[in-house]
Amino acid sequence: MSPLPPPESRSHALPAKKSPPLRKDAQRNRDLLVAAARELFAEQGLNVPLDEIAKRAGVGNATLYRRFPARGDLVEAVFHEDLTAVMAAGERARVAQDAWGALTAYLEGVCALLARDRGVGDLMTTGIQGVPTLDAVHAHNHATLSDLMRRAAADGALRTDVVTEDLLFALSALGTSLPAIESIRPGSWRRPLALLLASFRATAQHPLPARALTPEETARVHRELGGEVPAG
Numbered sequence: 001m002s003p004l005p006p007p008e009s010r011s012h013a014l015p016a017k018k019s020p021p022l023r024k025d026a027q028r029n030r031d032l033l034v035a036a037a038r039e040l041f042a043e044q045g046l047n048v049p050l051d052e053i054a055k056r057a058g059v060g061n062a063t064l065y066r067r068f069p070a071r072g073d074l075v076e077a078v079f080h081e082d083l084t085a086v087m088a089a090g091e092r093a094r095v096a097q098d099a100w101g102a103l104t105a106y107l108e109g110v111c112a113l114l115a116r117d118r119g120v121g122d123l124m125t126t127g128i129q130g131v132p133t134l135d136a137v138h139a140h141n142h143a144t145l146s147d148l149m150r151r152a153a154a155d156g157a158l159r160t161d162v163v164t165e166d167l168l169f170a171l172s173a174l175g176t177s178l179p180a181i182e183s184i185r186p187g188s189w190r191r192p193l194a195l196l197l198a199s200f201r202a203t204a205q206h207p208l209p210a211r212a213l214t215p216e217e218t219a220r221v222h223r224e225l226g227g228e229v230p231a232g
Helices: 022-043 049-055 061-067 071-094 099-116 118-125 131-152 166-175 178-184 190-198 215-225
Strands: none
Touching: 022 061, 022 118, 022 178, 049 061, 049 071, 049 118, 061 190, 071 099, 071 118, 071 131, 099 118, 099 131, 099 166, 099 178, 099 190, 118 131, 118 166, 118 178, 131 166, 166 215
């Protein structure tokens, strides 16, 4: 599957938060901050110091905190379109007749996005507080995977002893390494993803050594992984 579609073709995006129009100079500063944050989040992940973002944008720290009082506000502004694109891809996958093919294509598209942007990878594989669109995406992603897995199991393509949390946990583990894999050899992340998906095929079914994580336990894992992202 090719990467997720460009912003102009995304039909299922969540509406952005409405706010009063800004003065031209304020809007320019906001745009500079969002552009700088996108670059640095992609390069270094979500832990990048906010002072460094302000410096790259060429504005003062006070301007940054006036426009974005919390880190989550800046993350929301930077990644809103990317996150809603994931939801659009999920909507397309849900209506496909071939559940296994749709599951594979959906995850390839998501992983392509994670591989090229470390910031998106941090968002999708950890639990970051204060990003409303991310909360919606996590819920939508869970529903999409659950639906596709249920249908694929009914079709005889997916093993019957796995649950959504099994796949989410495995994807989180893989997702953290995708940007590094992409930087060494572009596109080579498709191999570990294919191996991961092969382990979920019905032909690979064999007794598993422990029970699956519950949704609550999986959420706790994500919060642990995202616990070091500073709030400010």
